[in-house]
Amino acid sequence: MILSERAVPVKPVRRRAGRPPHALLGHAQITKAALALVTRHGYKALTMSGLAKALNVAPSALYNHVSSKQDVLLLVEDALMGRVDVSAFADKPWEEAVRLWARSYRDVFSAHLPLIPVIALLPVTNAPQTVKMYDAVTDGFLRAGWPKERVVDAVVALESFIYGSAYDVNAPADIFAPGELADVAPHFTSAVAHRRNPSGHNDADAAFNLGLDAMVAGLEAALAAQH
Amino acid sequence: MILSERAVPVKPVRRRAGRPPHALLGHAQITKAALALVTRHGYKALTMSGLAKALNVAPSALYNHVSSKQDVLLLVEDALMGRVDVSAFADKPWEEAVRLWARSYRDVFSAHLPLIPVIALLPVTNAPQTVKMYDAVTDGFLRAGWPKERVVDAVVALESFIYGSAYDVNAPADIFAPGELADVAPHFTSAVAHRRNPSGHNDADAAFNLGLDAMVAGLEAALAAQH
DNA sequence: CTCACTAAATGAATGACGTTCATTTAGATT
DNA sequence: AATCTAAATGAACGTCATTCATTTAGTGAG
Structure with missing residues (x-):
């Protein structure tokens, strides 16, 4: 360790x-x-x-x-964390910066799913790139008016969504095919069959954009609400 | 398989x-x-x-x-999916139902982290409880006015957040301790030190509630916006 | 009642894998 | 030249998931 x-x-x-x-x-x-x-x-x-x-x-x-092998994974994780793009927090408005950061974060780790338990469960201690990434993000949140008491929670919430979305990127196209169970789940079967998104993105991107927009808007509103 | x-x-x-x-x-x-x-x-x-x-x-x-062993995991996953509480979709307003479902979902799988890759990556085909769960949720969304084209994306977005949050529940308390790197990450170090949430919940619950409220509010707004 | 069929259970074997440990190696220090 | 030390070696271990030829035990057909 x-x-x-x-x-x-x-x-x-x-x-x-x-x-x-x-x-x-x-x-x-x-x-x-x-x-x-x-x-x-x-x-x-x-x-x-x-x-x-x-x-x-x-x-x-x-x-x-x-x-241990876990240590190797941690080394790899930290190296990859350096590829997450936090540059938007320097010069773009908070909403846009969060969106760009979140997409970059998801893209990096959707190609490295086995690292997600490592990031999510192992202390950042002695993982320099990881700490550096968090610092840039935290700074961006603070400058956007987030109180330091709540920044970490907001970042963790976004991260949770990002990790889950990274999995979703790797889901097979037929993941929701109900097979022989179609008749016992009519609503679900129909919704899967009619799944469509305005922009012609793939399914994972459609869900990611919808969720990210929703969470960013919701967080913005929550921030505004507490003066 | x-x-x-x-x-x-x-x-x-x-x-x-x-x-x-x-x-x-x-x-x-x-x-x-x-x-x-x-x-x-x-x-x-x-x-x-x-x-x-x-x-x-x-x-x-x-x-x-x-x-294979994967099959065993899938059997277990499906059994656990039956424990996710979808009952609120029958009689509660959409926002509240989503919140109760999401919390139940997170609680079930935060105790079964190794199953998350299974749920997230394996087809639901022949997983009856899983399909049943999705059907109840889909039905709730449709009755709340969601167009069938977008229901799956909304559910997937929420699920992504739920999976990530399940990991967060199992994170050690000192996961953000910067160790010797405190001085190179002053903003982050300070934010971690000052992390506090209004209600006296634990950290994982605070982040989960913040993110869930934000996403639910954001999704509600997105639904309203498209007439 | 008996025989043949078949699915299920057995037990031995295989090949990865992560990890440990006593020993050796080779450069730097005195 | 002798010594010290971290690093590298190679053999060994224990744990896994998985395979396969063989045996076992009910079932239905005659």
Whole structure:
């Protein structure tokens, strides 16, 4: 669970900083290789042996730098978090910035579903890119007038929607096909058959846009309501 | 992936319906045992061997009734879907019904996180309770005036939020502790420190209520806007 | 009543996988 | 040149899901 590559020297710096003698591995190398592996062959291929092979190293060597596979996932997660676009919070109005951030966030992690439990359940401690992302978002909310007591709740609410939407992107087209149960669920069957969205987006985008617009509008109203 | 216990006899019913000669197992037994196992010992304990042991049967026997562990998870998922309370759609106004349904839905699956990928990614085909749940919800939306073209998107948007919120319920209390990175993320650190919600709920409930109220209000407004 | 049929259960085996640990290696320090 | 130390090795373990040839036990046909 510990991600810091080395503890901060407490008193006098005896031993020189930097990587040890003949090290082949480090967090950077592991992260890069894991990311490449996942990008090329998917999460099924992200095994400790496969990762070790990609690094020309024995599987057990990884455990000198990482305490578990969860740690590897956390490294990858943090790296990806740096790809979430928070730039709109710098110069765009709050509503638009939230929309752009949320879409970028969803797009990044819809391609990395297995990381969602990692983001959602593991402390951000020592995940620098993740913390940086949250800071930019928080700053945007504060400057839009959100009280600091409520910012985190608003961000968490949006994030929850984003994670769920990331799953939805990966749902098969026939996920709502009722099969032999069509007759016991007439309303649902009909609604599925008639599903249509104004703009010609795919189903996942239609639901995402509808929900995002609704939540952003609702949050804006809630903010305005409390003066 | 096939969940039907036997194919529907196509032409003349030669063989009598019902369970074969000396069968010990069936979908019902497997589902019940799996549910009990999970309830008592968590998802870590839900292994094919453990399940078989609970049923006094060899692990391989399970594969006569289920084609993979995913199938077992789908059985459990469908059973749990029957616990989601949709009764409010029968007699309460839409806004209140959605709120009660959403909370019930979140509460059921926040105790069964490993099932979320199953619900979110697997077709509902042959999952009767799941289809029934969707039908009740769809009916409620239609009677509230939602056009059948948009009902599914609205439900999917709410579901996405619900799944994400189910994760949030299980997040550790210190998930946002920035650790050594506090100084590089001053806004975020401050917002986390000052996080407070009016009603004395826990953090997950505060974010859930904020997001749910926002989305429900936003959806209501969107519905009204399109005449 | 008996035989043949069939679905279900068995038990041994397989191949991934994450992880541990005693041992060795190789560069830096004294 | 001797020593110290972090990193790498390779063998081993235990846990899984899954497979397959074989056996078991009811059922219906004759």
